[in-house]
Amino acid sequence: MLLPPLLPAGSSGVSGAGSAAGGDSSTTGSSSAGNTVTASTRFKRLELHNHTVESDGSLTCQELTEYLAADHVDAFAITDHNTTSGQKKIEQLLEEKHYPISLIRGMEYTTYFGHILCLNLAKYVPWNSIDQHRPELLFEAAREKGALVGIAHPFSYGDPFARGCRFEMTISDYSKVDFIEIFNNPESLHEVNERGTNLWMSLIFSGYQITATSGMDLHNRAKLAGCYATYIEGKSGDNIASELDTAIHTHRTWVSKGALLLTEVLPETNELLLTFTDAHKTGFAVPKTAQVVLKGKDKTFTTSVSLDKPVRVSLNQLSGTDPIIPLLYEAPGINGAATVSNAAHVAASTSCGSAADASSAAGQLKGIDALPAIEGLLCVSPVLYRD
Structure with a gap:
């Protein structure tokens, strides 16, 4: 029998979607299959790829937080290039100003051979072990610290336009990869995102269980409407790092325009x-x-x-x-x-x-x-x- 990951036979796979205001929109009741949908369970919208002035973005940590909160994002990752300096700044902002949004600690390892996204990265992991032909060494080091490791925009334009943006590392074991960013919204639909989606599908059909995600790759106040976001199941007030960890490891994410x-x-x-x-x-x-x-x-x-x-x-x-x-x-x-x-x-x-x-x-x-x-x-x- 076919089963979605983590979904036992006979259990409800239908959750309430988050409202535009970020609150719970589901109500207690029964689906057409007779399964109960609880009000505490809903979908959370995540933006998992964002930059600030801590690296090459034009927004401060506060500006990025306010911009995403205003668009009713439930949680966002800060993934500045090769630095975690913005994490504590945003955490302090959230504690002081109580923005209706949660933070996911992250970083984007930016190399000459490709970009590696790490989510739930609470501690900087040195990347002197980076090897174009053995990237699994860095993947494993980050995972040992509890991080989720993924490939960002694998088919992005590289040389001579943006050296290093295209993923050109040789991966021998894709089981070391937790997720692939199949949609990087600013990138070309066909040349980059369709190819990224097809790469992910080909890996699924080759026997790998890798989770699909999307990212805005924000460096400024780019338009969010009409773009793909990543959705996961969650409960209001629950720890977003734990919910994301569960969603990625059980491969239960939705990449969606809405x-x-x-x-x-x-x-x-x-x-x-x-x-x-x-x-x-x-x-x-x-x-x-x-x-x-x-x-x-x-x-x-x-x-x-x-x-x-x-x-x-x-x-x-x-x-x-x-x-x-x-x-x-x-x-x-x-x-x-x-x-x-x-x-x-x-x-x-x-x-x-x-x-x-x-x-x-x-x-x-x-x-x-x-x-x-x-x-x-x-x-x-x-x-x-x-x-």
Whole structure:
């Protein structure tokens, strides 16, 4: 049977999305599957890649904190280049001014061979062990200090534009990597982010369990609306470092523009429940209908879904497809979005092509040969694995 990571058979995978004000928006009640949704559980919006004047950003620690809090971000990471000097400054600000936002300690190791994001990095880890052909040495050193280690913008432009931004280290063991930043919002959609997403998918289908994240890579007051953010499950008032650690290690993150695709296995009926809901992200209007794509290594299926109206699909249709990456796209034709990815941009080990008709009957999966165009991608959900 297919199971989302950490989700026991028969338990609820549906949580309330955080409100635009950052509060709990879910209410106690039952889902269509009869599972209780508690008011204390919701989604938290995270911005995991940000810089200040402590390195090469133009915002002070206070300005960055205020800017993200004003956009109703639940928690953010400070990831200045090769320094942790801003961490204590922001912690002091939060203690004194009580901004409605939490801090994630972090740093971006910036080398000539690529950038490495570390989250929950509470103590600076020297990087004199950096080796282009053995980056696992640094990964392991940071992990020993409790940090989460990831690759930032792996396909960013490098020489001659920005030496070192492209990840050109040789990784022999991807099990040492906790996450990959599949969307770095300022970067090119096709040349950088689509390739990063396809790299992550190819690693998933090669047997690695690596978590997907996104980042604004803020250096100034860049526009946040319309960009991808990382969402995790959490509870109001709980320790964000612990929640992030759990989400990354159990691979339960959503990379989304503001619509969240939720999945739940119903063992009693041998079905998969699909729901998409509004995360209330500032500046994003959630469509009433969307397209679900269940991407497997050798098979890909699609169906349509309406906002907050779950759809059940038979798991028998997904037999032999393991693992599965659930994806949410705009319905074909919405906002003039293209429906087919350019094959030249596809780097994953699986094939991609035309999208399914938006009029597909609810609950009926349709096999497709290709992924829809990345321009219409709304959400990347946690991978489904066999138990």
